[in-house]
Structures are given as C-alpha cells and as structure tokens.
Amino acid sequence: MKKMIALLLALVMVFALVACGAKTETTETTETTEETATATAYKLGGVGPLTGGAAIYGNAAVNGAKIAVDEINALGGDIQFELNYQDDAHDAEKSVNAYNTLKDWGMQLFLGSVTSAPGVATSVEAQADNMFYLTPSASSTDVLGGVANPLTGTVDIERKANVFQLCFMDPNQGSASAQYIADKDLGENIAIIYKNDDVYSTGIYNSFIAKAEELGLNIVSTTTFTTDSQTDFSVQIADAKDNGADLVFLPMYYDAASLILTQANAIGYAPTFFGVDGMDGILTVEGFDTALAEGVILLTPFSADAEDEATVNFVTTYEAQFGETPNQFAADAYDCVYAIYAALQQAGATVDMTASELCDLLVATFTGGEFSYDGLTGAGMTWDETGAVTKAPKGMIIENGVYVGLD
Amino acid sequence: MKNNRKLRLTKTSRTNFLTYLMVIVAFVVLNSMSNAGMLKSALQGQLVPICAYVTMALALNLTVGVLGELSLGHAGFMSVGAFAGAVAASAMRDAVAAEPVRLAIALVIGAAFAALAGVLVGIPVLRLNGDYLAIVTLAFGEIIKSIINNLYIGVDARGLHASFVQNTIALGDGGRMILSGPMGIPGVTKISTFTAGFILIMVTLVVIFNLVNSRSGRAIMALRDNRIAAESVGINVTKYKMMAFVTSAALAGAAGALFALGQNTIIASKFDFNQSILILVFVVLGGQGRMWGSIIAAAALTVLPELLREFADYRMLVYAIVLILVMLLTNNPTLKGFFEGLAAKVKKSEKGA
Structure with missing residues (x-):
C-alpha cells in the first residue's frame, strides 16, 4: 500500500513538472513570436x-x-x-x-x-x-x-x-601577470598556488612560470590543489609562508581564492595576493568577510564599479x-x-x-x-x-x- | 532430469539469440535512418557514446551480475582504455592511414591496458572476501584520475615521450603534445563510427555469453551463489574471479577507447566516481546478470537527459523522478502480477480462438 502511495505521489510530481515545463515553454514561444513580429x-x-x-x-x-x-x-x-x-x-x-x-x-x-x-x-x-x-x-x-x-x-x-x-587567452593572462608583477615590482619572493586538474588554472600557471623565468622573478613556492581538495589550503599556505613569500599568485576562480584568503588570515599570514580574471566576484561570495580581500590585486577586463555610462x-x-x-x-x-x-x-x-x-x-x-x-x-x-x-x-x-x- | 536440463539450455540460448537479434535490428534501423538523414543531429551525435555506454554496462554486468562482486571504479578502467586508445590512435596518425584499422588497433590497446590494470587490482583484492573489491576499485578510479591529471605525453619523429607531474618534455621538429595533464587530450580525431560501436557490442555479447555458458562460467556463477560450497568442490576461487574481473576490465577498456575516439576532447575528470555510479545504475536498472536489460537501460538512460531538454531547469529533477519511477514500477509486485495476469489472459484467449 505504501509503495502504491509513493508511486502515486511520484506520478503526481511528474505531471506537475510536465505542466510546469509545458507552461514555461509556451511563454517562451510567445516571447519569440513577439520578437519576430517586427523582423525575422x-x-x-x-x-x-x-x-x-x-x-x-x-x-x-x-x-x-x-x-x-x-x-x-x-x-x-x-x-x-x-x-x-x-x-x-x-x-x-x-x-x-x-x-x-x-x-x-x-x-x-x-x-x-x-x-x-x-x-x-x-x-x-x-x-x-x-x-x-x-x-x-x-x-x-x-x-x-x-x-x-x-x-x-x-x-x-x-x-x-x-x-x-x-x-583573454590563458597564456596572455599568465604572461601579463608576470610582466605586471615585474614592472610594478610588487613582490620579491613569489609563491604560486594553482589547481592542477583545471584547464584554466594550469594554462595560466604554465605561461606564468615561462614568463617569470624570462623576467628573472624569484619563485619560492609552488603548490597545487584539485577539485576534491579545494576546501583545506593549510599545507599550501604554510609552504608559502615558510619560504618567505611576500606575494602569492592565485590563478584560480574566486570560490577557492576566498578560502585561501580566509585561511591565510587565520594563521596571520598577510602577503600581497595577486589574482587573474577568475578572481572577479570575490566580493560577492556569501559569508566571506570582504575585509580580507583588502589589498588584493587582480587583472580583470571588467569591473562592476566602473563609472562609465x-x-x-x-x-x-x-x-x-x-x-x-x-x-x-x-x-x-x-x-x-x-x-x-x-x-x-x-x-x-x-x-x-x-x-x-x-x-x-x-x-x-x-x-x-x-x-x-x-x-x-x-x-x-x-x-x-x-x-x-x-x-x-x-x-x-x-x-x-x-x-x-x-x- | 535430462529433459529438464535441455529445456533450461534452450531457454538461455533463446534469450541470448533474442539479445543478438535486438542489437542487430536496432543497428539496422538506426543506421538506415542515419544514412537517409532522418535522424536529428542530437541523436546522431549520441550514437557512438550510446554504443560505448552499452558496452560499459555489459562489462560491469559481468562483474556485478555474473561474478557477484561490486565494482565502484569501472570508470577507472574506461579511463585507462580511453587514454591508452586515444594516445595510441594519435601517435599512429601518420603511420596507419586507414581509420578503421587505426580504430581497431586503438581498441585492442585500450582493452590490453585496462586488462593489465584489472590484473594489478585483482591480484591482491580478489583473494579477499567481502566488500573489499568495492572499496579498492573506488580508490582505483580516483588514483587513475590523479595519475592521468599529472601525465604528459608528446610525440615527435623519435617516438613517444612522457613525463610525470611537471611537463619537462623537449620535442623535436614537427613534434606535438598529445596528453597535457589536466587539459587531457584536446585534439582527439574522431574516428569511432556507429558501425564500429555495433561490432564492439556484438563482440562483447559473444565474449560474455560464451564465458557464462562455459565450464568456467558455471564455476564463476557457483562462486557467486555460494563461495564455500564452490570452494569445497575444488573450484579455484581466485582464478575464476580473476577470469571474470579481467575480462570485464578489458571490455570496459575497449568501450573507453571507443568513447574517447568519438569525442573531440577528453579529460581525466570525466571518468570520476559519478561516471562509475551512472554505469552501475544502468546495470541495476537493467537487472543484474540480465544482458539485454543492461543494453536497454544504458541506451535509454543515455538518451533520456537529452530528450528532457525542453524541461530546461527542471531537467535533472525530471530525470531523477523518472529513474525512481522506473525502479519502483519494474519491482512492484502488484504491477508485475497485473502484467503477468494480462499475459496469461492473452495466451488463454489465443488458445481459445
């Protein structure tokens, strides 16, 4: 009997969803017909x-x-x-x-x-x-x-x-970051934390180190993480700290970066953090103390706070x-x-x-x-x-x- | 007694025959529709993945349904086969011009590497009893993902070069990277065809049915049903477990190679735990030990998410509900009884007429 009730409930849900799906579909088509009314x-x-x-x-x-x-x-x-x-x-x-x-x-x-x-x-x-x-x-x-x-x-x-x-292409971002750090003299000893199972992060990392070598930047620590381990960064942060890095390069998206900032703050480590365009959005992370992001530098093509029309x-x-x-x-x-x-x-x-x-x-x-x-x-x-x-x-x-x- | 055995045999061979027939008919219908341009691009593009998933489901069914061991890392074997096959095909691009030949070699290489992995996993684990295989295969899948994420392979005139963790490969003139760690293989040349997929499914069925119906197959099933009784009559536990498990791994590797060579790009994280579970769902839904069930379940559940696209945001929710419904319906005694009763009535009325 219970099973029959479960079945019935499931069926009701399916029909409800079908109805919902059908409804959204019809509104979409009306929208498009309105749009196409003026010109195809x-x-x-x-x-x-x-x-x-x-x-x-x-x-x-x-x-x-x-x-x-x-x-x-x-x-x-x-x-x-x-x-x-x-x-x-x-x-x-x-x-x-x-x-x-x-x-x-x-x-x-x-x-x-x-x-x-x-x-x-x-x-x-x-x-x-x-x-x-x-x-x-x-x-x-x-x-x-x-x-x-x-x-x-x-x-x-x-x-x-x-x-x-x-x-921007990933390599352009990596080499532009290295160039920027060298030009502005932002850090003596550089640490890199990157996500080595991610195309985006690895792509930027590869071009960054190639350019950094060319420019003679001093990289003191290179550590990695993966999708499965992107909740705890204590090892990576400790490695950067122990090697005396005063700039940490974070070629990654903002969700992981926000955790790194929080965990670095927890052990009282405050180097300059340098991000790329994936860092954009860090100020909107729920539950993230934006005070921790003070002084973070990022290369990004877009800023929601720009004042142009x-x-x-x-x-x-x-x-x-x-x-x-x-x-x-x-x-x-x-x-x-x-x-x-x-x-x-x-x-x-x-x-x-x-x-x-x-x-x-x-x-x-x-x-x-x-x-x-x-x-x-x-x-x-x-x-x-x-x-x-x-x-x-x-x-x-x-x-x-x-x-x-x-x- | 003798009569009885004969009857049982004919029943299994009839099921096997019907399974072959079902695959052949499906292939002929779809292939002629595809040639006539009657298939939508969406379904057309899924023909090769469907064949790969069907083969995967059949391979896993050999481990789960026939051998009675749980494998939670079959995507790992698929991954080994996929990357071995795709690297081989890419390296042979200039040496072997004929695509079907290159595909066949790649499938064999994929199967061989996966079988090797199967042996390595199986040697220590299949000697143990209980749920160890499930846990170790789960770990195996994760390890394979990590290894391939850190593996770099390039090719130039001197042959293949590989490096691990850091890309330190120096390539000569005309060289190119094939596998770049987390970026996977971004430049796979699509050489898998629907016909090749069909042939692979048929070969898989022949292998599995012949294994199951052989003396070894009966030993394997005896181990599944009662290990102590089987051991007491002198069946070599490890040997027969290995036989089934390695065959299953090899078939999964071939399926992986077929899958990879039907994609434009493959990355290691594609073959994760979720993928293993998805294949296990095919097997459970189709019925353990029931090969035709696996074929239908794998094909249907691969196409289903695409058919549900019109539900937009509710798509995966509907997919989950459909799954639950199918599981409940196929196992509901009331409904089963109803359909059996219906079938009996139809038979009766046929007889009466």
Missing part, C-alpha cells in the same frame, strides 16, 4: 553550464547575453536576435549534445561555450559545420587552436579559422532583473552579442543567410582589420587571424571593498 530574427545559440558546479558562470553568461539581446531587439532595427542557451553541465560530451540540439533548432550564429573543456569540444564541431563561433569566456588556447604550447613550443592543435575569443547602465539593468551584481562572465557575454551585432551591421548580413554564409562573412569582417568594438570589457577590441582578442588588461586593487584602477 537571427537564431543565436549558446552552450554553458546552467546546472552543476560551474553553473554560476553559465547563468551569468546567459543573463548578460539576454540583456544585450533584449536591448538590441528593443531598438527595433533590421537586426533582431532570438537567443537559445542549452545546458552542458560543464561536460565536454554533453556540450556536443547541446550544440547538436541547437543545430536542430536552426542556429545561425554561435556564442560558443562558456567554459574551456566543453569549449574545445564545441569549437571542433563548429569548425566542421562552418558555424561562426565567438566565445565569451572559454579562455583555453585549445579552443582557438594554432597557439604554441608555452612549455614545449609546439603547436598541438591546428587553428580553427572560424573560432574567436572575446576573453555603459557599465553603469548594464550593472543597473542586471541588478534590477536578476538581483545580483554582474561578474565578468555576464559582461563578456553581453559584449559578445554586441560584437556580433556590430559585425553583422558592418558586413551587411541578412537574416535569410545560412549559418555557413554568415560565418564566412563574419570571419572576413573580424579578420579584415577594419573592425573594432568598444564594450564593457575593453575599448577598441580587435581580432586577427589567430582568433585572440586584443585589448588591454586592467590592473585593479581592492580598497575599502571596491575595485580601484592601479594604473
């Missing part, structure tokens, strides 16, 4: 982790892209977008499934993957289909291909001609719609949509073109040398045949709980 819209697809451990990045990107699409559609011009983001749960296999789902939907332009490992997988698919690919935040060099490995100097993956990045508008809209402060993933995705919008305008594309025709047109525009785009994450962004973006990284220091430009 370009089908813009994207893949990102909307569930699972990396969901904060994926959801931020979706929200950022959504704001851009809404703004562009509200202008009522010739170019209208229809946005469709699919979940990949930060898994390369699922990202290809998500990409194929978008292809079945009729996607014409692809915002790529939000994270690196899935990005490598989807970029290969997009290359095979000649689908234009501009990723907001998949920063691994393997996404673009054609980039020399900083450690061995070999080109392991051929360049995928239709793939572009809006974020575009950033203020974006942050206000984002906070009003989603109730939180946008991070760089949201800003990157927002820029991606606008960069594609600008390129479509410049290239004179029309909505009846196939994905492949649009791809050829946009690749020619992006690499033509005359296309440049001013966005939230940098002014005068340009691209070339390598697919990497050219923009200046901004050094920020956290003072009184806000980012302040270092330059």
Whole structure:
C-alpha cells in the first residue's frame, strides 16, 4: 500500500513538472513570436553550464547575453536576435549534445561555450559545420587552436579559422601577470598556488612560470590543489609562508581564492595576493568577510564599479532583473552579442543567410582589420587571424571593498 | 532430469539469440535512418557514446551480475582504455592511414591496458572476501584520475615521450603534445563510427555469453551463489574471479577507447566516481546478470537527459523522478502480477480462438 502511495505521489510530481515545463515553454514561444513580429530574427545559440558546479558562470553568461539581446531587439532595427542557451553541465560530451540540439533548432550564429573543456569540444564541431563561433569566456588556447604550447613550443592543435575569443587567452593572462608583477615590482619572493586538474588554472600557471623565468622573478613556492581538495589550503599556505613569500599568485576562480584568503588570515599570514580574471566576484561570495580581500590585486577586463555610462547602465539593468551584481562572465557575454551585432551591421548580413554564409562573412569582417568594438570589457577590441582578442588588461586593487584602477 | 536440463539450455540460448537479434535490428534501423538523414543531429551525435555506454554496462554486468562482486571504479578502467586508445590512435596518425584499422588497433590497446590494470587490482583484492573489491576499485578510479591529471605525453619523429607531474618534455621538429595533464587530450580525431560501436557490442555479447555458458562460467556463477560450497568442490576461487574481473576490465577498456575516439576532447575528470555510479545504475536498472536489460537501460538512460531538454531547469529533477519511477514500477509486485495476469489472459484467449 505504501509503495502504491509513493508511486502515486511520484506520478503526481511528474505531471506537475510536465505542466510546469509545458507552461514555461509556451511563454517562451510567445516571447519569440513577439520578437519576430517586427523582423525575422537571427537564431543565436549558446552552450554553458546552467546546472552543476560551474553553473554560476553559465547563468551569468546567459543573463548578460539576454540583456544585450533584449536591448538590441528593443531598438527595433533590421537586426533582431532570438537567443537559445542549452545546458552542458560543464561536460565536454554533453556540450556536443547541446550544440547538436541547437543545430536542430536552426542556429545561425554561435556564442560558443562558456567554459574551456566543453569549449574545445564545441569549437571542433563548429569548425566542421562552418558555424561562426565567438566565445565569451572559454579562455583555453585549445579552443582557438594554432597557439604554441608555452612549455614545449609546439603547436598541438591546428587553428580553427572560424573560432574567436572575446576573453583573454590563458597564456596572455599568465604572461601579463608576470610582466605586471615585474614592472610594478610588487613582490620579491613569489609563491604560486594553482589547481592542477583545471584547464584554466594550469594554462595560466604554465605561461606564468615561462614568463617569470624570462623576467628573472624569484619563485619560492609552488603548490597545487584539485577539485576534491579545494576546501583545506593549510599545507599550501604554510609552504608559502615558510619560504618567505611576500606575494602569492592565485590563478584560480574566486570560490577557492576566498578560502585561501580566509585561511591565510587565520594563521596571520598577510602577503600581497595577486589574482587573474577568475578572481572577479570575490566580493560577492556569501559569508566571506570582504575585509580580507583588502589589498588584493587582480587583472580583470571588467569591473562592476566602473563609472562609465555603459557599465553603469548594464550593472543597473542586471541588478534590477536578476538581483545580483554582474561578474565578468555576464559582461563578456553581453559584449559578445554586441560584437556580433556590430559585425553583422558592418558586413551587411541578412537574416535569410545560412549559418555557413554568415560565418564566412563574419570571419572576413573580424579578420579584415577594419573592425573594432568598444564594450564593457575593453575599448577598441580587435581580432586577427589567430582568433585572440586584443585589448588591454586592467590592473585593479581592492580598497575599502571596491575595485580601484592601479594604473 | 535430462529433459529438464535441455529445456533450461534452450531457454538461455533463446534469450541470448533474442539479445543478438535486438542489437542487430536496432543497428539496422538506426543506421538506415542515419544514412537517409532522418535522424536529428542530437541523436546522431549520441550514437557512438550510446554504443560505448552499452558496452560499459555489459562489462560491469559481468562483474556485478555474473561474478557477484561490486565494482565502484569501472570508470577507472574506461579511463585507462580511453587514454591508452586515444594516445595510441594519435601517435599512429601518420603511420596507419586507414581509420578503421587505426580504430581497431586503438581498441585492442585500450582493452590490453585496462586488462593489465584489472590484473594489478585483482591480484591482491580478489583473494579477499567481502566488500573489499568495492572499496579498492573506488580508490582505483580516483588514483587513475590523479595519475592521468599529472601525465604528459608528446610525440615527435623519435617516438613517444612522457613525463610525470611537471611537463619537462623537449620535442623535436614537427613534434606535438598529445596528453597535457589536466587539459587531457584536446585534439582527439574522431574516428569511432556507429558501425564500429555495433561490432564492439556484438563482440562483447559473444565474449560474455560464451564465458557464462562455459565450464568456467558455471564455476564463476557457483562462486557467486555460494563461495564455500564452490570452494569445497575444488573450484579455484581466485582464478575464476580473476577470469571474470579481467575480462570485464578489458571490455570496459575497449568501450573507453571507443568513447574517447568519438569525442573531440577528453579529460581525466570525466571518468570520476559519478561516471562509475551512472554505469552501475544502468546495470541495476537493467537487472543484474540480465544482458539485454543492461543494453536497454544504458541506451535509454543515455538518451533520456537529452530528450528532457525542453524541461530546461527542471531537467535533472525530471530525470531523477523518472529513474525512481522506473525502479519502483519494474519491482512492484502488484504491477508485475497485473502484467503477468494480462499475459496469461492473452495466451488463454489465443488458445481459445
């Protein structure tokens, strides 16, 4: 009898969910018909982790892209977008499934993957289909291909001609960080803690040490952690402290970095902490004492506290719609949509073109040398045949709980 | 008595025959649909992973259902096979031009490495009784993940080079890195095909059915049912346990190689504890020792999350509920009785007519 009740309850839940799912679906379709009422819209697809451990990045990107699409559609011009983001749960296999789902939907332009490992997988698919690919935040060099490995100097993956990045490539961040530390003379003895089962962290680390060696920086401690061990950093922090490091380089995302700051503070160790763009967001971690982040330096292309009009508008809209402060993933995705919008305008594309025709047109525009785009994450962004973006990284220091430009 | 045995034999061989038939029919239907362009890209892209997961489920079913030991680290064997196979295929890229040949060699290499790992794990553990295998295989899966996360392999004109923990490989002209630690193998060339996957499933079925129906197979099942009784009639416990376990590991390795060579990129953390449990779910859902059940469960549960995409945010919740429902329904005595009664009625009315 109990079993029958359990079964019944489960059935009720399924039906309730089916009803919910169906409901959201219908509202979505009405939205799109409204949008397409003025002009037929370009089908813009994207893949990102909307569930699972990396969901904060994926959801931020979706929200950022959504704001851009809404703004562009509200202008009522010739170019209208229809946005469709699919979940990949930060898994390369699922990202290809998500990409194929978008292809079945009729996607014409692809915002790529939000994270690196899935990005490598989807970029290969997009290359095979000649689908234009501009990723907001998949920063691994393997996404673009054609980039020399900083450690061995070999080109392991051929360049995928239709793939572009809006974020900095990992090696650029690593070498820029080393350069920055050397130029500003920020530390004598440097410790590095990095996540050695993570593409992003390892990519930055590799190029950082290659550049540090070249510049003669003194690295006194190198320690690692993995996804499974990213709750306790006492060993790594003690190693840095014992070796007398006065600057600790943290190429990682802010969730792990916030724990390192807390645990270093607990043993009374206060070196200069230096982060990269993944550190952005550290001031929004729940339960984290932001006083600990005082004096942390990070290289990031975006700051939610910037006072230019575009950033203020974006942050206000984002906070009003989603109730939180946008991070760089949201800003990157927002820029991606606008960069594609600008390129479509410049290239004179029309909505009846196939994905492949649009791809050829946009690749020619992006690499033509005359296309440049001013966005939230940098002014005068340009691209070339390598697919990497050219923009200046901004050094920020956290003072009184806000980012302040270092330059 | 004699008559009875004959009857039982025909029943198993009939089930085996129907299993082969089911796989062949599914392959012919899907393959002709795929050739006619009738399949959606989403399903088209999943054909190779489905074959790999089906093979994984069959391999694990040999350990769990036939041998009666619990393995919580079968993704580890899949990982060994995946990386060994993919590195081999990548290194042979210029030497062996024909893709099917390269794929076949990669599968064999993947299976061989996984079998070796199976022997290494099995030697100390299969001598023990109880749940030790579950715990050790769990640890094995984690160890493999760590090892591959720290392994660097490159290739140049002089051959393969490897380094551990730090990438210290110096490559000559025209060299390239194949495996870069945590970045895995970012440049896998897709050479797995649906046909290859189908052949692998058929080979797996032939291996498993022949093993189970052999003298060794009966010894293995005797160990499962009552180890003390089996030992007392002179069955060599370790030998037969090893036989089943290593076969299972080798098949998992081949499945891993097929899977890896059907992806654009593979990383070690893909083959984690969750992956092992997912495969165990296939086996439990399909029924322990029931091969056709594993095939259906693995295929259905691989496709299901993709079919549920329209639920958007509720997708994994619906997936979990569907799983619970299926588990409850297939094991519900009332419903079972109802369906059996229905079947009996149909038979009766057929007879009557």
